[in-house]
Amino acid sequence: xxxxxxxxxxxxxxxxxxxxxxxxxxxxxxxxxxxxxxxxxxxxxxxxxxxxxxxxxxxxxxxxxxxxxxxxxxxxxxxxxxxxxxxxxxxxxxxxxxxxxxxxxxxxxxxxxxxxxxxxxxxxxxxxxxxxxxxxxxxxxxxxxxxxxxxxxxxxxxxxxxxxxxxxxxxxxxxxxxxxxxxxxxxxxxxxxxxxxxxxxxxxxxxxxxxxxxxxxxxxxxxxxxxxxxxxxxxxxxxxxxxxxxxxxxxxxxxxxxxxxxxxxxxxxxxxxxxxxxxxxxxxxxxxxxxxxxxxxxxxxxxxxxxxxxxxxxxxxxxxxxxxxxxxxxxxxxxxxxxxxxxxxxxxxxxxxxxxxxxxxxxxxxxxxxxxxxxxxxxxxxxxxxxxxxxxxxxxxxxxxxxxxxxxxxxxxxxxxxxxxxxxxxxxxxxxxxxxxxxxxxxxxxxxxxxxxxxxxxxxxxxxxxxxxxxxxxxxxxxxxxxxxxxxxxxxxxxxxxxxxxxxxxxxxxxxxxxxxxxxxxxxxxxxxxxxxxxxxxxxxxxxxxxxxxxxxxxxxxxxxxxxxxxxxxxxxxxxxxxxxxxxxxxxxxxxxxxxxxxxxxxxxxxxxxxxxxxxxxxxxxxxxxxxxxxxxxxxxxxxxxxxxxxxxxxxxxxxxxxxxxxxxxxxxxxxxxxxxxxxxxxxxxxxxxxxxxxxxxxxxxxxxxxxxxxxxxxxxxxxxxxxxxxxxxxxxxxxxxxxxxxxxxxxxxxxxxxxxxxxxxxxxxxxxxxxxxxxxxxxxxxxxxxxxxxxxxxxxxxxxxxxxxxxxx
Numbered sequence: 133x134x135x136x137x138x139x140x141x142x143x144x145x146x147x148x149x150x151x152x153x154x155x156x157x158x159x160x161x162x163x164x165x166x167x168x169x170x171x172x173x174x175x176x177x178x179x180x181x182x183x184x185x186x187x188x189x190x191x192x193x194x195x196x197x198x199x200x201x202x203x204x205x206x207x208x209x210x211x212x213x214x215x216x217x218x219x220x221x222x223x224x225x226x227x228x229x230x231x232x233x234x235x236x237x238x239x240x241x242x243x244x245x246x247x248x249x250x251x252x253x254x255x256x257x258x259x260x261x262x263x264x265x266x267x268x269x270x271x272x273x274x275x276x277x278x279x280x281x282x283x284x285x286x287x288x289x290x291x292x293x294x295x296x297x298x299x300x301x302x303x304x305x306x307x308x309x310x311x312x313x314x315x316x317x318x319x320x321x322x323x324x325x326x327x328x329x330x331x332x333x334x335x336x337x338x339x340x341x342x343x344x345x346x347x348x349x350x351x352x353x354x355x356x357x358x359x360x361x362x363x364x365x366x367x368x369x370x371x372x373x374x375x376x377x378x379x380x381x382x383x384x385x386x387x388x389x390x391x392x393x394x395x396x397x398x399x400x401x402x403x404x405x406x407x408x409x410x411x412x413x414x415x416x417x418x419x420x421x422x423x424x425x426x427x428x429x430x431x432x433x434x435x436x437x438x439x440x441x442x443x444x445x446x447x448x449x450x451x452x453x454x455x456x457x458x459x460x461x462x463x464x465x466x467x468x469x470x471x472x473x474x475x476x477x478x479x480x481x482x483x484x485x486x487x488x489x490x491x492x493x494x495x496x497x498x499x500x501x502x503x504x505x506x507x508x509x510x511x512x513x514x515x516x517x518x519x520x521x522x523x524x525x526x527x528x529x530x531x532x533x534x535x536x537x538x539x540x541x542x543x544x545x546x547x548x549x550x551x552x553x554x555x556x557x558x559x560x561x562x563x564x565x566x567x568x569x570x571x572x573x574x575x576x577x578x579x580x581x582x583x584x585x586x587x588x589x590x591x592x593x594x595x596x597x598x599x600x601x602x603x604x605x606x607x608x609x610x611x612x613x614x615x616x617x618x619x620x621x622x623x624x625x626x627x628x629x630x631x632x633x634x635x636x637x638x639x640x641x642x643x644x645x646x647x648x649x650x651x652x653x654x655x656x657x658x659x660x661x662x663x664x665x666x667x668x669x670x671x672x673x674x675x676x677x678x679x680x681x682x683x684x685x686x687x688x689x690x691x692x693x694x695x696x697x698x699x700x701x702x703x704x705x706x707x708x709x710x711x712x713x714x715x716x717x718x719x720x721x722x723x724x725x726x727x728x729x730x731x732x733x734x735x736x737x738x739x740x741x742x743x744x745x746x747x748x749x750x751x752x753x754x755x756x757x758x759x760x761x762x763x764x765x766x767x768x769x770x771x772x773x774x775x776x777x778x779x780x781x782x783x784x785x786x787x788x789x790x791x792x793x794x795x796x797x798x799x800x801x802x803x804x805x806x807x808x809x810x811x812x813x814x815x816x817x818x819x820x821x822x823x824x825x826x827x828x829x830x831x832x833x834x835x836x837x838x839x840x841x842x843x844x845x846x847x848x849x850x851x852x853x854x855x856x857x858x859x860x861x862x863x864x865x866x867x868x869x870x871x872x873x874x875x876x877x878x879x880x881x882x883x884x885x886x887x888x889x890x891x892x893x894x895x896x897x898x899x900x901x902x903x904x905x906x907x908x909x910x911x912x913x914x915x916x917x918x919x920x921x922x923x924x925x926x927x928x929x930x931x932x933x934x935x936x937x938x939x940x941x942x
Contacts, residue, residue, distance in 0.1 A: 136180045136201070136335075138278050138359055139235055139289070144205035147225045148183050148218070149174040149332055150190050152197035152341075160190055161218040170197075174222050175214040176206065182216055190218070191338040198283075198340055200332035203237055204230045204296075230296050230329035236304055236366065237333055238265060238277070238288040238311060239323040248343035249351060250284040252837075256844075257319035259506060262286035265315050265322075273370060276360035281509055283340025283354040285320070287333070293365040296329050303368075306375030314377070347784055347833060355509030402445055409472050412883075414439055422446040428883075430455045431471040432463060434868025443468065505741050505848035507532045510841035513834065515769070515825055519762055523587035524745060526752030532845055533584035533742035536570045537662075537712050539842075541588050542766070543568055543821050544612045544660040544710035546773035554708065555776035555824060557816070557831075564813065566820040569688055569711040571666055573720060573853055574742040584742065585662050585712070587754060591763055609771050613656060617663030619713065620672045622683025626693045629657050629707035657691070657707040666715035670723045681733045684711075688736040711737075720853065735810045741849040773824040780830045785819075788836055807850045815843045862896040867905060867923065874922045876911075897921065 140146055150173050156166045161173045173194075177183035183201075191199050207229045213222055240262045242254035250258070266277060266288055277288040294300035305327040312322040326333075334340065336354045345351040402425045406413050412428030425443045430436035432455065441455040443465070453468040512520045512535050523534045543566040547554035556565045572584065594611060615628060632653035638645045663669065673681050679695060686693045686704075693704040781789065796812040818839030819831045826835060862884075869875060869883040881893060900906040907924050910917040 136184055138356065140205055143178070145176055145178045145208045145211060146183065146205055147174055147176050147202040147210065148187060149200045149224065150194060150196040151200065153194035154196070155194045158194055160194060161220050164220040166220040173218045173220045174224060175216065175218040176210045177216055178211070179216060186218065187335055187338060195341065197342060199335045199338040201335050203235050203331045203333045204233055204329055206230055225330040227329045232296050233292055233294040233300050233304060233329055236290040236292045236307065237326045237331065239285065239326050240320055241285045241323055242320045243318065249340065249349040251348050255284060258285040261315050261317060261320040262288055263506065265311060272374070274366050275364045278356065278360065279358040279506065280336045280356045281354055282334050283352040284342060291363050291365040292371065301327060301329065303371055303375055307371055310374055310377040347788065353509060357507055357509065400445065400449060400451060402443055411472060419444065429868040431468050434865050505845050505852055507845055508841040510837055511535065511845060513838050515762065515765060519591060522754050522758055522762065526748060527583060528744050528748050528751065529583040529587065530742040530745050532740055533572045534587060535842065536572060536738060536740045537584045537588045539821050540568045540570050540710045540712050541592055541660055542825065544658050544708060545592065545609065545770045546824055547658055547708040554774055555779050555820065557779040557820065559816065564816055565708065566817050566824065567688060567708060567710060568817060569684065569737045570740060571737040572712065572714045572740045572742050574716055590754065590759060591766060609767065609774055612658035612660050614660045614662065617661055618665050619661065619663050619669035619680060622679030623702055625683050626702045626704045629654050629659050629704050629709060631703045631705050659707065659709045661709065661711045663711065663713040666713040667719040667723060669713065684733040684736055717853070734807045738814060738846040739807060739850040739853060740846060741852055769825060769827055772827055776829045779820055779823065782830050782832050784833045785831050785836045788833055792840065807854050808847050811843060811847065815839050818842055862892055863900050866896055866900060870906060870921060870923045874920050876918050876920055880921065
């Protein structure tokens, strides 16, 4: 129903269509035979509730390749063909029968053989392109789109308000053409054929069933990922301005894009500009009446260092940038200039004497915006998805923040109420427990980051559960202890889950000694901390002698804490602490440089970006009957989970884990790397929790995929928050230089322009060796052995972009 409400007004008539049903005769369409190589059944509806209910049955019972609706509303006269019912072999809606053009579909498809489902890496390549498109159009002033997971690719839907005329159709076609020209890669493309008025679009919430279902290419549910709070149509002027780019941008992939305007006051001296900013020039050569400056390495990716990147200066002085790699498709001179010299003015030292066209002004620079992370429906299957839908139905709470809070609270409850009780699993000699620490980061109070806690608290409240005190064998598990914080010291956190403490006491009369219990400690070692002020905790870690950072690491790693102090030592054994804490982007940025201990415990947290989810003037309570049903089911799952001990993998999940493990365990440099370098441990913990939510004691493929999906959101959130501080530029330049083949230290120093000190070069090489990005061997000479460095090809092949697939976790 959510998809239908997002696309149409209440009075609109729309076509419902199923393509390729596995059942050719069904009571859903009057037991008529649906013939043809790819059978079609269709009907027309004004009653959207009736459409939604029939679509659910159609998807579940007939199992078609896909269930679709028309992108735009259609003429009500079509109700005469099949009025609120399905019919086999009926003629579909024609373009002339669409009332208007009210939705513009950007359908990003991954490149793959036809007739099969996409793999996860293929699908996430489409996701990467969709994110770039959304960020670019938002920067141009377009309203935010509806974003949806189509099952095999990604959809963006923008509201438009155009009459169904040939001119409007050509305008939509031009927009899609311009998008394809700018954003298509070898891995994913914008479907330019979806411009026609009667176009079908996946009815989100139904399954995508192309080809056979396999582990690598599964059938998946489509889903709406994000609905904008305000759905104003894109102004026609913006559509026309963007469509006008279609002719200029529709160049072959390996052709140079149209140059941009030269800077006024003279012809720009590209060679001097590159020398001034330390960019290596491989060669320059005449090209199409202008000059081509081939760079030693791409300004966006130093790994593109084989003559693929160049700056082109046309005869009239205009400039353009091109790199032949798919990941750099669509990059402009303005973006390249920003990377090379930031916002520094192009001074006289960069201008040659040859005059250029003074009337032309430089184009406005378009900043490289990091897109907001995409919350995949795979991250909330089953009961988690049911609760997220209920909790956000009449609220502004962010679904990802609600899920993070729900998972953290559930894992605390399920972990048993004694030392080392509850589920866990060994990887090697290390035992992992389903234990999470979560930091929710929002722009401000308007992100409603705190509202994620309220529905979770209501769910885990014992209110509404039956009183089974007379029958202990049928009782519901007792809840864990909770604390609202604030987090301040390690000792304070440890005190809440402390062990019993005894002291050796000497009897003054008899001089005999004995152990005396002075503190009974805490028997139930579970503690759920819901802290609203992470900024305060970060401030506390600056204080000399503060142990909060150490305690956080200990409680995440093992649950044991035993500081080495002389008196009244607070010892903890086998505790299970779960933390959900909140902070704003502004607070985090202000404290980040000041908190020296931050990197010590930052990667124990899952970082979750949260923002206001729509505008709800009168938030509604969750329906109590639905909440009670979920509460009873969650309590049942907690009870089952507490009885688990050793969890295991099933065979297919083991195979998938072997595939994703190299990417999950890869080291990342810089601050963002410190935040996401525990990807493999976080993914395992999440997979265990999803298995327990499914009532299982083993991790299956679906559980691991759900864990990877939510880890991908957390990883993308971390890169959104910390990404600008991620990389060591010198380390990246070394990797780019080594892409051309093995090098000695001397050769590397020369390749870096002889401007890196020996100490800086040594530090960067050590960083890359430690992370496993490069290898070092020694070459015998007549004197001292010569160190030779090469790229680690396995690591490089596993490394994807920050918006990479959910399998590419760090």
